[in-house]
Amino acid sequence: MSDTLSRLAEVLEARKGAAPDSSYVASLYHKGLNKILEKVGEESVETILAAKDAAAGGDMSALVYETADLWFHSLVMLAALGQHPQAVLDELERRFGLSGHAEKAARADTLS
Numbered sequence: 500m501s502d503t504l505s506r507l508a509e510v511l512e513a514r515k516g517a518a519p520d521s522s523y524v525a526s527l528y529h530k531g532l533n534k535i536l537e538k539v540g541e542e543s544v545e546t547i548l549a550a551k552d553a554a555a556g557g558d559m560s561a562l563v564y565e566t567a568d569l570w571f572h573s574l575v576m577l578a579a580l581g582q583h584p585q586a587v588l589d590e591l592e593r594r595f596g597l598s599g600h601a602e603k604a605a606r607a608d609t610l611s
């Protein structure tokens with residue numbers, strides 16, 4: 500797994516025992532899942548707006564910055580629910596070589 504994701508996952512796990520006023524991540528855990536999900540939603544919107552700006556000739560570094568915020572808060576969400584980022588990487592790995600169209604058709608078969 501990416502060393503950066505792995506190191507960040509360790510920090511997020513360790514913050515479960517930290518005081519809310521000592522750490523941003525601990526303060527999010529303390530505020531609860533609804534606050535974490537609110538941040539994921541907020542960062543999603545900010546990423547979309549940055550992508551629209553970037554596509555219109557704006558700042559690509561703002562898009563990277565907002566995407567990092569979105570990934571970070573998604574990792575906090577996973578950690579709060581006891582999931583490790585490796586599970587997401589495993590799912591992406593599983594999808595390698597599987598066409599998006601074929602994968603979607605397989606989903607429809609599963610649901611019917």
Ligand SMILES: N=c1c2ncn([C@@H]3O[C@H](COP(=O)(O)OP(=O)(O)OP(=O)(O)O)[C@@H](O)[C@H]3O)c2ncn1[C@@H]1O[C@H](COP(=O)(O)O)[C@@H](O)[C@H]1O
Nearest residue numbers: 507510511514521522523524525526538541567568571572
């Ligand atoms: N990668 C990040 C990271 N990315 C973004 N952020 C924080 O996410 C917040 C997002 O910005 P906002 O303006 O939306 O935040 P805000 O205004 O404080 O939030 P609200 O009160 O409005 O909800 C900022 O406070 C950023 O500093 C992060 N905070 C922490 N990390 C990593 O997590 C580690 C642990 O952080 P602490 O728990 O703070 O020690 C750090 O060492 C970093 O590796």
